[in-house]
Amino acid sequence: MSPAAEEVREVESSWEVALRRLIPPGAPIPDEEHLDYSIAIGHDLPPDPRRGHEAEILDLHGASGSSVFDGFGHSNVGGTRFNRRRSSDPPRRTPADRNRSSSVACAPAEPVDSALHSEPRTSSARRAGSFSGSLIHPPSGEVVLGGETSSEEDVAGSAKAASPAPSPVKERKKGVCCRCGKGNILKDREACLVCDARYCSNCVLKAMGSMPEGRKCVGCIGQPIDESKRSGLGKCSKMLSKLCGPLEIRQVMKAERECAANQVRPQQLVVNGRPLRQEELDEVLGCSMPPQKLRPGRYWYDKDSGFWGKEGEKPDRIISSKLNVGGKLQVDASNGNTQVYINGREITKLELKVLKLANVQCPRDTHFWVYDDGSYEEEGQNNIRGKIWEKASTRLLCSLFKLPTPPENPPGSKEVISTYSIRSVPEYLEQKRLQKLLLLGLEGSGTSTIFKQAKYLYENQFSSEEIENIKLMIQRSLYRYLSTLLEGRERFEDEALERNKSESSKSTMPTDGLGGGGSQKHNQNAYSINQRLRHFSDWLLQIMAMGDLEAFFPAATREYASVVEEAWRHPAIQATYKRKNELPFLPDVASYFLDRVEFSYSNLSTETQNSIGGLVILGSVSALVIGKGIMLKPYPQLCLLVQAVEISSNDYEPTEKDILYSEGITQCNGLAFIEFSLDEPYAEKFDCSHPQIKYQLIRVSSKGLNEGCKLLEMFEDVRAIIFCVSLSDYDQMWPQSSGELCNKMMASKHLLESIASHSSFRETPFVLLLNKYDAFEAKINKVPLTVCEWFADFSPVKARDAHQSLANQAYYYIAVKFKDLFASISNRKLFVFQMKARERATVDGAFKYIREVLKWDDAKDDNIYGDLDESIYSTDFSSSVYFKYG
Numbered sequence: 001m002s003p004a005a006e007e008v009r010e011v012e013s014s015w016e017v018a019l020r021r022l023i024p025p026g027a028p029i030p031d032e033e034h035l036d037y038s039i040a041i042g043h044d045l046p047p048d049p050r051r052g053h054e055a056e057i058l059d060l061h062g063a064s065g066s067s068v069f070d071g072f073g074h075s076n077v078g079g080t081r082f083n084r085r086r087s088s089d090p091p092r093r094t095p096a097d098r099n100r101s102s103s104v105a106c107a108p109a110e111p112v113d114s115a116l117h118s119e120p121r122t123s124s125a126r127r128a129g130s131f132s133g134s135l136i137h138p139p140s141g142e143v144v145l146g147g148e149t150s151s152e153e154d155v156a157g158s159a160k161a162a163s164p165a166p167s168p169v170k171e172r173k174k175g176v177c178c179r180c181g182k183g184n185i186l187k188d189r190e191a192c193l194v195c196d197a198r199y200c201s202n203c204v205l206k207a208m209g210s211m212p213e214g215r216k217c218v219g220c221i222g223q224p225i226d227e228s229k230r231s232g233l234g235k236c237s238k239m240l241s242k243l244c245g246p247l248e249i250r251q252v253m254k255a256e257r258e259c260a261a262n263q264v265r266p267q268q269l270v271v272n273g274r275p276l277r278q279e280e281l282d283e284v285l286g287c288s289m290p291p292q293k294l295r296p297g298r299y300w301y302d303k304d305s306g307f308w309g310k311e312g313e314k315p316d317r318i319i320s321s322k323l324n325v326g327g328k329l330q331v332d333a334s335n336g337n338t339q340v341y342i343n344g345r346e347i348t349k350l351e352l353k354v355l356k357l358a359n360v361q362c363p364r365d366t367h368f369w370v371y372d373d374g375s376y377e378e379e380g381q382n383n384i385r386g387k388i389w390e391k392a393s394t395r396l397l398c399s400l401f402k403l404p405t406p407p408e409n410p411p412g413s414k415e416v417i418s419t420y421s422i423r424s425v426p427e428y429l430e431q432k433r434l435q436k437l438l439l440l441g442l443e444g445s446g447t448s449t450i451f452k453q454a455k456y457l458y459e460n461q462f463s464s465e466e467i468e469n470i471k472l473m474i475q476r477s478l479y480r481y482l483s484t485l486l487e488g489r490e491r492f493e494d495e496a497l498e499r500n501k502s503e504s505s506k507s508t509m510p511t512d513g514l515g516g517g518g519s520q521k522h523n524q525n526a527y528s529i530n531q532r533l534r535h536f537s538d539w540l541l542q543i544m545a546m547g548d549l550e551a552f553f554p555a556a557t558r559e560y561a562s563v564v565e566e567a568w569r570h571p572a573i574q575a576t577y578k579r580k581n582e583l584p585f586l587p588d589v590a591s592y593f594l595d596r597v598e599f600s601y602s603n604l605s606t607e608t609q610n611s612i613g614g615l616v617i618l619g620s621v622s623a624l625v626i627g628k629g630i631m632l633k634p635y636p637q638l639c640l641l642v643q644a645v646e647i648s649s650n651d652y653e654p655t656e657k658d659i660l661y662s663e664g665i666t667q668c669n670g671l672a673f674i675e676f677s678l679d680e681p682y683a684e685k686f687d688c689s690h691p692q693i694k695y696q697l698i699r700v701s702s703k704g705l706n707e708g709c710k711l712l713e714m715f716e717d718v719r720a721i722i723f724c725v726s727l728s729d730y731d732q733m734w735p736q737s738s739g740e741l742c743n744k745m746m747a748s749k750h751l752l753e754s755i756a757s758h759s760s761f762r763e764t765p766f767v768l769l770l771n772k773y774d775a776f777e778a779k780i781n782k783v784p785l786t787v788c789e790w791f792a793d794f795s796p797v798k799a800r801d802a803h804q805s806l807a808n809q810a811y812y813y814i815a816v817k818f819k820d821l822f823a824s825i826s827n828r829k830l831f832v833f834q835m836k837a838r839e840r841a842t843v844d845g846a847f848k849y850i851r852e853v854l855k856w857d858d859a860k861d862d863n864i865y866g867d868l869d870e871s872i873y874s875t876d877f878s879s880s881v882y883f884k885y886g
């Protein structure tokens, strides 16, 4: 055979081998006419001595450089079988592509560290890759194949040289498919994990073949991925899920996560200032508690405590201790400035704060030794002072502030595993992306109701401990409502007395008093109570004034259970209650709990009602004290009454409705958080291993906000702020910190202003929940919106349909007011959602709306929608139910 014929045969057989790797196992090789893959094959050529360790150039057609390549990893060499393209296919190479390829090839070699931030196409990739050498595209249009390199410098050098140009997305025309050249900005594109070439649904399978390493152009197979895409490994896209069957998707996604070419390489990890060696990486990933989802970067590691973090940052996690990896831990590893040291590292302010909250004495210049079980001692004292993470409250604080805690049951035996990629898969799947959502609002705006609804919706029910807490909270609230009524009663009584006095001095006509004649007449009126209730009232108002209810509750208050009953039933209190609009501190919900008592009474005959002297609860036997005597007589027909009174009894069990309607979540009402996922149906349907996004909803009570918003500094990493305002507050009064009353809507406005301009949240998306729409609808026809000075220019039009109802017009008006306010402070868009938090479905809607907002925010960062103006964006989403108010 002639040398030329031999060469052709060689080329053909290597082509076949390569093709077999690309198509599904067992599938026939398509005949030439139907072949539509653009394929490049690497050749092992002798190194070019003139080029040293640089990538070697192969000009398949001699010096003429007549080969054609498309800039995305496909070489199309004229006249050979590598160039299989339909004549109808449009040209694939754009000027932007040319720029990209030239910047790639011209980049100079860099030292080892640069490997961390580049996308090396290295010998290790060749080692790992199923497909031959790396393709590099020089500006001349030559096809360049990455040569074998041996030294570490070469690895890093070629890595840098081959790294994709930064953000190729921006350079390419948005929405244009790299294969067919057709553009549609609104359509999804699937991107190559290596070179970020994007393909439309018609071209993606042709460009990516059978995806043995996941979503990579055929020419990029074997090459390391673009690190910015690491978090998306194994997450199926909508487009792919439509194109392939579930089984196929699962295989591709598994390959994408597990194949060797897509794993982190040791030189990409610098620990305590030194790049890792392969055996060190194996030790880190093979230990019993490895750092999960490890990405290339610079890290510090404290081998005594097991703390692990990014260089210059607080500890991020706790991994197995005593691993011999990396260099020596530096004092400034986490960039702390507290003059308190743990195992030689100066700790960060956040760590110090949590240590103090955990009651660890740590004045300046304290040097601690902390061991992997959390026990600690001062340097040189040889005296273990305790365990840092022993208390549940410390663990809660740590998890809230993203400080790591060791697992309560650390994995026992040290597993030995051969390859870390096998190990990383299940752990990777367990890890879900966590997005913090901070829920804020003025007192009574509904934040705790939303929180509780989220708990019912996405988490399991409340635990018995939580219910017990809520029960105590409801019981305490009952005393608070009563004290507000008793205080109002005193005021109304005094006013009535004054009026009586002044009127009687003018005439002898009896007024609204109830009492007899003479001087007694002046002392008695509709708001007067008997001696027994007066004692109770004085006692309760006094402990309320001292803020001391905690001290008396529940022990002392139990004694008064029957008096609560009596007080509520008393005509003076009922008369006061009728004027509840004049009692700014009596929340609407008071009537939910108090009215139940009234309702129960109304079930009784008047005779029985009149004869009730009180209620006695003896263990589980409830009985009424009838008349003046002490006769205990069980009343089976009074079960409703018993249930109502039950609220202040030991046996009271709050119903789900009680829990929702009650104010607050926990007794101290400070911080509370839950974690949950919102289903993403397409992802789950096609890839059960798809890691869902996890949300951490953190509710900070308004009291926490009052304290100078200091607490907020702890939350600068939140993904979104959810700010809650009660629509029905527009006619309510609210005490400012100075004690002066102001309109409650104005108080919400001021709070939003201060949070929106808070330095921690300059970039954070804000979602405004305009809550209590039900109460607002009921109120707006009775109380004009203009009573709030901010809404003075509201002028509704005559309603023609339900959409134009007064409530709806007022709602839009208020939403726009808040949007304008927000835009004037922060130059950002405020997302507004209308809700009735007592209705569970609207809370679910709100969280799904928030999810859409976050997606939009992500896409905005990726610059996919960068050129779209706001109105297009709104129109785009207006089809979604969640954006109907966009």
Ligand SMILES: Nc1nc2c(ncn2[C@@H]2O[C@H](COP(=O)(O)OP(=O)(O)OP(=O)(O)O)[C@@H](O)[C@H]2O)c(=O)[nH]1
Residues within 6 Å of the ligand: 441, 442, 443, 444, 445, 446, 447, 448, 449, 450, 587, 589, 660, 661, 662, 663, 664, 665, 669, 701, 702, 703, 771, 772, 773, 774, 775, 835, 836, 837, 838, 839
């Ligand atoms: N009518 C009506 N009431 C609501 C709605 N949402 C919440 N509430 C009630 O408003 C009251 C206060 O709500 P919370 O959720 O406790 O308000 P908060 O923001 O937690 O306020 P603090 O706990 O006081 O900081 C509760 O009694 C809720 O049941 C709603 O959409 N409509």
Ligand SMILES: [Mg+2]
Residues within 6 Å of the ligand: 444, 447, 448, 449, 662, 663, 664, 665
């Ligand atoms: Mg509350």
